[in-house]
Amino acid sequence: MRTISEVETRSIKSATDAAYTLGGGVTAFPALTRVNVSTLSKYASFNDEFADSVIPCDVAVEADRRAKSPVITSAMARALGFRLVPDEERPADPSPITEMDAIRVMSEASDVLKAITEAREDGRVDALERKRIAKELRELIRAAEGALAKVEGGR
Template identity: 45%
Template sequence: MRTISDKQGLTLKAATRRSLDQAGGGDAFQHVTRVKANALSSYASANDEKADKFIPVDVAVECDIEANSPIIASAMAAMLGFKLVPLDGSDDHRQPVSARDALKIAREASEVVRAIDEATQDDVIDASERKDINREIDDLIKALQCVQRRVGGGA
C-alpha cells in the first residue's frame, strides 16, 4: 500500500506541471535533461492512466533549476511537514521592507490580472493561457514570500 494519498499525488503532479511550465515547457526542457517531452508530459498529467507516473528525483531537481524556483522540492518538503529556506547567504529577513517591495508586489499582482484578463477575453482559458496565468501567480507568490520572510512570517 502506498504511503502518499491520491491528493498528495495530485499535488506532486501540479507542482511538476508548474515547474515544467516555468522551465519553458517539456519541448524545451527535454534538451537539458535525460527525459523526453512525452514522458515529462506523463509526469505532469493528472489523467487516471498516468496517475502512477511521477518525475524522477534527479529530473525534478533539474526542472526546478531550470524553473529558477524550488517548486517541486517545496511541494515535497511541505508534504513532509517542512519548508525550504535559501542557503545562498541572501538572508532576506535582514533587509527592511520598503516601498520598493510594495511596488514589486503591485507590479506582480497587475501581471496576474493582465494574464487573467487576456485569457478570459473569449471566455475560454486554453493551456497556453493557463500556463501564463500560473507563471504570473508563481512570480507574485515569490514576491509575497520574500516580504513575508523579511517581516518574520511563515513562508
Template identity: 50%
Template structure:
C-alpha cells in the same frame, strides 16, 4: 495506505507543470534530461499516477530558475526552502527600479489571470484558469525571490 492527500498530489502536479512552463516548456526541456516529452507530460498531468523522479525535478527547477517542485515538496513536509547566499559567490548590488517594474508587472499578471478566470466561471476555477493562475503566481514568486536576494546581497 498513502498518507498524502489528493489535494497535495494535485499541488505536486501543478508545481511540476509550473516548473516546466517557467523552464521553457516540455519540448525544450526534454533535451536537458533523460526523459522524453511523453513521460514529462505524465508527470504534470492530474490524470496520471506517475510523479517526477527527484533527479528530473532538480533539473526542471534549475531550468525554471527557482525550486518550484522542491518548494512544494518541502511545504508538504512542513519546511520552507531559502536561498543560500554566499558573499564570495555573488556580486553585491542594490535593488533597482527594474526589479520594481518586474514585480509590478508580475503582480498585474496575477491579478489579471484571477480576474479573467472569474469572468468565465462562477465558483470553482476550470483547469485552464487554474494552470494560468498557478503559472503567474510562480512567476511572481520568482520575481519576489530575486528582489529579496538582491536586498540580502547588499554589503
C-alpha cells in the same frame, strides 16, 4: 503499500506542470534531464493512465533549476509536512538592483491582477483559471525574490 495519497500526487503533478511553465515549457527540459518530452508530460498528466507517473527526484531538481524556483521540491516537502526556507548561507546576488527589477516585479503583479480579474468575471474560478493564477503568482514570487537577493547583496 504506498503511503503517498492521491491528493499529494496531484499536488506534485501540479507543481511539475508549473515548473515546466516557469522554465519555458516542457519542450525546454529534455536537454537538461535524462528523459524525453513525452515522459516529462506524463509526470504532469492527470490522465488516469499516468496516475502513478510522478517525477523522479533528479529530474525534479533539474526542472526546479530551470524554473529558477523550487516549485516541485516545495510540493514534495509539503507532502512530508515540511516547508522549504531559503539557505541563509547562500551568497546574495552581487548585481545591483535596477529599475528593471522594479518593472519586472510590477509587471508580474499586474499579470496576477489580470488573471484574478479575468477569472472572477463570471463569478466563479474554475480549475484552469486557478492554474493560471497560481502560475502568475509563482512568477511574481520569483521576480520579488530576485529583487530581494540583489538588495540583500548590498549593491
